[in-house]
Amino acid sequence: MIFSDGAVVFHSHDVVTASSFQNYQIDRTTMMSFYFFRRFSICLLASITMLGASFAVLAAEPLLELDVGGQTQHLSRKQMLKNPAVRDIEVPADVAYQRTMSYRALPFSALFPSVAQGASVQFTASDGFVANLPGTVFSGKAQPWLAIEEEESAWPSLKAGSGSAGPFYLVWLNSAKAEISPEQWPYQIEKIAVMMPLAARYPQIRLNDQATLSAQRGMQVYVENCATCHTINHGGDATIGPDLNQPFSPTEYFEERFLRQLIRDPAAVRNWQQRVMPGFSSSVLSDQKLDDLIAYLRQMAKQR
Numbered sequence: 001m002i003f004s005d006g007a008v009v010f011h012s013h014d015v016v017t018a019s020s021f022q023n024y025q026i027d028r029t030t031m032m033s034f035y036f037f038r039r040f041s042i043c044l045l046a047s048i049t050m051l052g053a054s055f056a057v058l059a060a061e062p063l064l065e066l067d068v069g070g071q072t073q074h075l076s077r078k079q080m081l082k083n084p085a086v087r088d089i090e091v092p093a094d095v096a097y098q099r100t101m102s103y104r105a106l107p108f109s110a111l112f113p114s115v116a117q118g119a120s121v122q123f124t125a126s127d128g129f130v131a132n133l134p135g136t137v138f139s140g141k142a143q144p145w146l147a148i149e150e151e152e153s154a155w156p157s158l159k160a161g162s163g164s165a166g167p168f169y170l171v172w173l174n175s176a177k178a179e180i181s182p183e184q185w186p187y188q189i190e191k192i193a194v195m196m197p198l199a200a201r202y203p204q205i206r207l208n209d210q211a212t213l214s215a216q217r218g219m220q221v222y223v224e225n226c227a228t229c230h231t232i233n234h235g236g237d238a239t240i241g242p243d244l245n246q247p248f249s250p251t252e253y254f255e256e257r258f259l260r261q262l263i264r265d266p267a268a269v270r271n272w273q274q275r276v277m278p279g280f281s282s283s284v285l286s287d288q289k290l291d292d293l294i295a296y297l298r299q300m301a302k303q304r
């Protein structure tokens with residue numbers, strides 16, 4: 001039988017099947033095309049195998065994408081670890097691990113020697129978390145470092161059964177002095193880009209002239225702490241949490257005391273296993289900042 005080697009049948013079930021072929025008179029042309037088809041299948045298999053091999057290489061050697069001024073560059077972990085500025089650092093009260101941690105790390109300034117005060121640095125993580133940090137924090141009292149997870153000394157899992165904070169994680173020394181919020185410690189970083197601030201790129205998150213000073217401060221609180229996961233009027237980079245103004249604002253459908261409680265400790269209002277949103281305790285978000293944030297959300301409810 002012409003199908004004796006079986007190869008065609010096995011590799012091509014989405015295109016032709018043995019039964020559809022059995023109804024035909026097999027002539028020479030068909031046999032030729034069969035032959036080519038089989039060759040093609042084998043080639044296809046070989047290229048899939050090669051693709052697999054290159055994925056294996058990629059998996060072992062993570063890349064970091066850097067975008068500055070419209071130019072994109074990819075740095076491998078190996079390349080970064082060879083940088084003479086790499087050091088061993090100790091980070092007390094590490095945000096991702098909630099304890100003192102030691103890392104091989106590169107000063108952020110070795111990657112980006114200077115960040116304009118008016119610019120913003122965007123960190124995109126593999127889970128869709130996007131932090132936009134104002135340029136000013138990079139020249140403040142706290143020192144940013146890019147911690148690099150080495151292949152031979154992997155970091156612990158963040159939660160049982162999940163990955164580590166690696167391969168790249170932004171950590172801070174002296175963070176308390178500069179009020180770096182926990183949302184400004186992005187981990188599992190895939191891409192770092194210098195760009196315009198969030199409010200410049202998404203005018204729909206900006207306040208109109210009627211906004212109070214408190215609401216204006218609240219917008220900064222929002223950008224720092226909430227825009228990493230949420231959008232307002234569908235403006236923002238994040239994709240993790242729901243939009244906080246459309247179709248309705250939580251200031252409209254939650255009683256204020258419950259909204260405050262939800263921001264402080266979401267599980268205190270409702271809880272389930274897949275819950276993602278972290279709580280913002282008063283050490284991270286002062287009562288004043290929470291008031292400002294709510295003033296911002298209330299004002300935005302009038303601007304949609």
Ligand code: HEC
Pocket residue numbers: 183222225226227228229230240241242244250262263266274275276277278280293
């Ligand atoms: C790490 C991501 C993350 C951050 C940071 C975050 N949220 Fe959330 N938030 C979520 C997710 C995801 C949900 C949906 C519920 C869940 O899975 O926890 C949510 C739910 C909410 C809800 C309830 C919405 C509804 O209709 O059920 C409110 C209100 C809210 N967030 C406000 C905020 C505010 C205000 C901030 C900033 C202080 C913030 N969130 C920061 C991820 C986040």
